Amino acid sequence: MLGRTGSKPAAAEGQDTLESHLRRVALGDRGAFDAVYDQLAGPILGVARRIVRDPAQAEEVAQEVLLEIWRTASRFDPDRGSARAWALTMAHARAVDRVRSAEAAARREARCVELMPEAPFDQVVEAVEARLDRQRVRHCLGGLTELQRQCVTLAYYGGYTYSQVAHLLDTPLGTVKTRLRDGLARLRDCMGVGG
Numbered sequence: 001m002l003g004r005t006g007s008k009p010a011a012a013e014g015q016d017t018l019e020s021h022l023r024r025v026a027l028g029d030r031g032a033f034d035a036v037y038d039q040l041a042g043p044i045l046g047v048a049r050r051i052v053r054d055p056a057q058a059e060e061v062a063q064e065v066l067l068e069i070w071r072t073a074s075r076f077d078p079d080r081g082s083a084r085a086w087a088l089t090m091a092h093a094r095a096v097d098r099v100r101s102a103e104a105a106a107r108r109e110a111r112c113v114e115l116m117p118e119a120p121f122d123q124v125v126e127a128v129e130a131r132l133d134r135q136r137v138r139h140c141l142g143g144l145t146e147l148q149r150q151c152v153t154l155a156y157y158g159g160y161t162y163s164q165v166a167h168l169l170d171t172p173l174g175t176v177k178t179r180l181r182d183g184l185a186r187l188r189d190c191m192g193v194g195g
Contacts, residue, residue, distance in 0.1 A: 018083040019076075026074035033070055040084065041066060044091040051095035061098050065091045140190035148183030151176055 024032035048058040166173040
């Protein structure tokens with residue numbers, strides 16, 4: 001559709017304007033870049049969002065593409081296609097690169113986790129903590145009376161029932177229960193465990 005005699009359709013005029021703006025951007029014209037940005041930022045972000053899916057990543061891709069347009073506007077060749085197609089092709093390629101890079105990083109991380117031996121540091125820490133706990137228990141057991149220590153040791157380390165402890169120590173069951181209760185209270189206080 002021609003307007004006046006010899007004039008181009010409105011879409012073609014807009015394309016010429018974008019191409020002429022790109023030529024001026026190649027010369028460092030910031031005002032021309034503002035016009036390029038106004039015309040291409042939305043479509044570039046749209047392409048990036050369709051491919052990348054993550055809005056924040058898509059915005060980064062769009063920003064990188066617009067920066068690349070500013071830096072490489074002199075490489076635009078109108079004989080090879082429109083300025084819009086050039087920019088959107090750049091956006092598509094950058095977005096696909098971002099997705100591939102993220103996938104490769106995830107695969108590398110998964111492989112690294114698979115190849116990692118069990119955390120020996122954690123095993124060492126657990127062994128040290130267990131040893132320190134045993135030392136604290138021994139120390140605290142040393143603070144009990146002989147009768148309390150015997151009852152606690154037989155019931156909790158020997159696995160005997162209260163009745164069996166009473167029989168082994170030849171002591172009434174009520175006395176064994178009292179010694180256990182008092183001994184456990186002293187152990188709790190000594191070890192700093194809330195009760």
